[in-house]
Amino acid sequence: MKHGMVLVFLFTITILCANSFHATDSPWDDGKAIDLFWELSPMTRQVSIHRLNENGNPVEVHKSTLAEGSFTDYGLEANTH
Structure with missing residues (x-):
């Protein structure tokens, strides 16, 4: 259950960040791909x-x-890109 909550959290944050990058007033909206990675x-x-x-x-x-919890509870590793 906790593992699923972390994945939903990460997915939501990724979508929110991706949406903000593709806004028309974004300084990064230059038509190029944006490389995102996350770190735990x-x-x-x-x-x-x-x-x-x-x-x-x-x-x-x-x-x-x-x-709450720790990353070991979720089966995730640190510095995962």
């Missing part, structure tokens, strides 16, 4: 979503903290 930290239970800038460097665009 088991020590702080934080989920970070990054995008690659034009130089190929990761830029953090969102960070959230899960309220």
Whole structure:
């Protein structure tokens, strides 16, 4: 059950970020594909979503903290891209 909640959370955040990137007033709306990846930290239970800038460097665009449990409860690994 917890694993499913984490996946729904990550999916929702990804959709929200993707929608904001494709808005017409977005500075990133240059017609190019946007590379997104997410990172999990088991020590702080934080989920970070990054995008690659034009130089190929990761830029953090969102960070959230899960309220309960640990990533080992969900069967997820840290630094999963």
